Amino acid sequence: MSEYPIKVVIGKPGLDGHDRGAKVVARSLVEAGMEVVYLGLRQTPESIVAAAIDEDADAVGLSVLSGAHMTHFKRVRELMVDQGLGDRLLTGGGIIPTKDQETLTALGVGKLFGPGDDPGTIAEYIRDWVRTHPRMEAK
Amino acid sequence: MAQFQKTSALSHGIDLTPALWKSFLAGQRQACARLITKVENEPDSIAEVREKLAGRIGKAVRIGLTGPPGVGKSTLSSAIALGLANRDHRVGVIAVDPSSPFTGGAFMGDRIRMENLVGDSRIYMRSLASREGHGGLSPATPHVADVIEAFGMDRILIETVGVGQAELDVLDCTDMVVLILQPSTGDAIQSLKAGIIEIADIIVVNKSDLPGTDTVLQSLRFVYSLGGSNRRPAPPIIATSCQQNEGIDKLVDEIEGAAATLIESGRHEELRRRRIVNEIRSGIQRRLWERYIAESDVERTIERVARDLVQNGESPYAFVRDACSRIELKSRPKEA
Numbered sequence: 276m277s278e279y280p281i282k283v284v285i286g287k288p289g290l291d292g293h294d295r296g297a298k299v300v301a302r303s304l305v306e307a308g309m310e311v312v313y314l315g316l317r318q319t320p321e322s323i324v325a326a327a328i329d330e331d332a333d334a335v336g337l338s339v340l341s342g343a344h345m346t347h348f349k350r351v352r353e354l355m356v357d358q359g360l361g362d363r364l365l366t367g368g369g370i371i372p373t374k375d376q377e378t379l380t381a382l383g384v385g386k387l388f389g390p391g392d393d394p395g396t397i398a399e400y401i402r403d404w405v406r407t408h409p410r411m412e413a414k
Numbered sequence: 415m416a417q418f419q420k421t422s423a424l425s426h427g428i429d430l431t432p433a434l435w436k437s438f439l440a441g442q443r444q445a446c447a448r449l450i451t452k453v454e455n456e457p458d459s460i461a462e463v464r465e466k467l468a469g470r471i472g473k474a475v476r477i478g479l480t481g482p483p484g485v486g487k488s489t490l491s492s493a494i495a496l497g498l499a500n501r502d503h504r505v506g507v508i509a510v511d512p513s514s515p516f517t518g519g520a521f522m523g524d525r526i527r528m529e530n531l532v533g534d535s536r537i538y539m540r541s542l543a544s545r546e547g548h549g550g551l552s553p554a555t556p557h558v559a560d561v562i563e564a565f566g567m568d569r570i571l572i573e574t575v576g577v578g579q580a581e582l583d584v585l586d587c588t589d590m591v592v593l594i595l596q597p598s599t600g601d602a603i604q605s606l607k608a609g610i611i612e613i614a615d616i617i618v619v620n621k622s623d624l625p626g627t628d629t630v631l632q633s634l635r636f637v638y639s640l641g642g643s644n645r646r647p648a649p650p651i652i653a654t655s656c657q658q659n660e661g662i663d664k665l666v667d668e669i670e671g672a673a674a675t676l677i678e679s680g681r682h683e684e685l686r687r688r689r690i691v692n693e694i695r696s697g698i699q700r701r702l703w704e705r706y707i708a709e710s711d712v713e714r715t716i717e718r719v720a721r722d723l724v725q726n727g728e729s730p731y732a733f734v735r736d737a738c739s740r741i742e743l744k745s746r747p748k749e750a
């Protein structure tokens with residue numbers, strides 16, 4: 276069996292204006308050997324999930340700095356589950372209080388990272404998660 | 415494939431289950447996405463997938479869009495895809511971006527300019543990293559195009575950065591090539607590789623909202639007025655602005671005109687025939703090589719021979735001749 280890179284779709288939902296953080300993370304994932312499809316600013320949960328479907332992403336990453344993380348992560352997760360991507364990782368970054376992380380974890384969202392976290396640990400987390408969660412193909 | 419035995423490599427395979435195939439035929443994008451991943455990641459599965467796709471491919475027109483970075487290839491691909499969809503086509507879009515030869519990773523930003531395509535059921539867009547295509551196209555590109563065509567798309571756009579190997583690769587797997595330039599390419603036209611300028615079927619000067627457009631159009635017309643001994647008639651040269659939505663309709667007209675000519679003249683079928691010849695050739699090469707390698711301890715022998723050759727400065731061809739003379743073809747292939 277040949278080997279191939281992990282594929283990640285990264286987007287920034289909502290209207291807040293800059294994507295420097297998301298780009299830094301995207302670049303660090305590329306350096307860690309991943310194929311990153313970068314969607315850019317002002318995405319909707321629907322557009323992010325639609326892209327993740329066509330790209331057959333192993334993981335979806337959201338950058339939410341506006342404080343609206345509860346709404347966005349929850350909505351994206353719902354859409355992923357509804358549209359057959361329930362077996363893929365949803366992760367991302369923002370300023371996320373522990374309580375919110377717990378609520379989101381209960382909804383099936385993965386670990387979320389803050390501005391102080393080393394992008395290298397994000398790559399490591401995605402890699403470990405994807406390796407230990409093979410896709411569940413319909414039989 | 416040592417290149418991808420890298421930190422983020424995976425090796426889970428995808429089973430081509432009846433359920434997956436059924437959802438593919440029912441038009442489920444998730445299934446199409448999985449099948450594309452399969453041909454991309456598992457070269458050994460291509461024969462199996464290709465057999466399944468038989469009868470569903472061969473009619474689509476495959477259009478290469480190439481040009482220097484930043485000229486607006488993705489923006490324009492998006493506009494063309496919508497234009498074609500509005501003329502009752504179903505459109506596949508493949509954007510190929512380079513993989514890092516060091517990490518195996520790739521940054522694929524084409525979707526930033528293709529927002530309008532998302533959620534449009536008439537269009538299927540996929541980003542591909544060039545992987546072991548070494549600066550050119552991913553070797554999986556034609557197979558990905560096959561899957562997308564079998565999914566029901568009759569126009570397939572393939573965007574590649576038009577430098578080096580990629581511009582040659584794109585010729586091999588498309589029916590026509592659109593070369594995209596921009597006003598600031600002005601002086602660069604003289605230095606553009608002869609190949610692509612001669613082979614492009616349509617030339618676009620995008621960003622015609624920027625100053626310098628007329629100068630580029632003039633130099634392009636000049637280049638083509640010089641003619642070439644073996645060049646077909648000069649290609650149409652079209653100015654477009656994605657920003658002002660100008661020239662796009664005209665460009666789509668030209669593409670559709672060229673597509674119609676390709677089909678009516680029989681050239682489309684001829685190109686397809688050539689691609690199949692290449693597919694057969696590389697399929698045989700691959701299978702024979704695999705058998706040759708499998709049946710003996712030949713890989714180690716080759717290593718040893720190479721070491722000797724380096725030492726005594728001899729050519730490797732005596733070994734090649736000897737190796738080939740040992741491969742006996744038991745019979746000639748049957749005519750189909």
Ligand SMILES: Nc1nc2c(ncn2[C@@H]2O[C@H](COP(=O)(O)OP(=O)(O)O)[C@@H](O)[C@H]2O)c(=O)[nH]1
Binds near residue numbers: 482622624
């Ligand atoms: N002024 C102007 N900018 C454009 C036009 N088309 C694309 N661009 C911009 O050119 C940049 C590169 O576009 P992109 O489609 O990503 O180029 P690619 O690298 O060739 O795929 C982006 O900032 C686009 O918004 C145009 O017609 N006019």
Ligand SMILES: [Mg+2]
Binds near residue numbers: 488524573
């Ligand atoms: Mg592009």
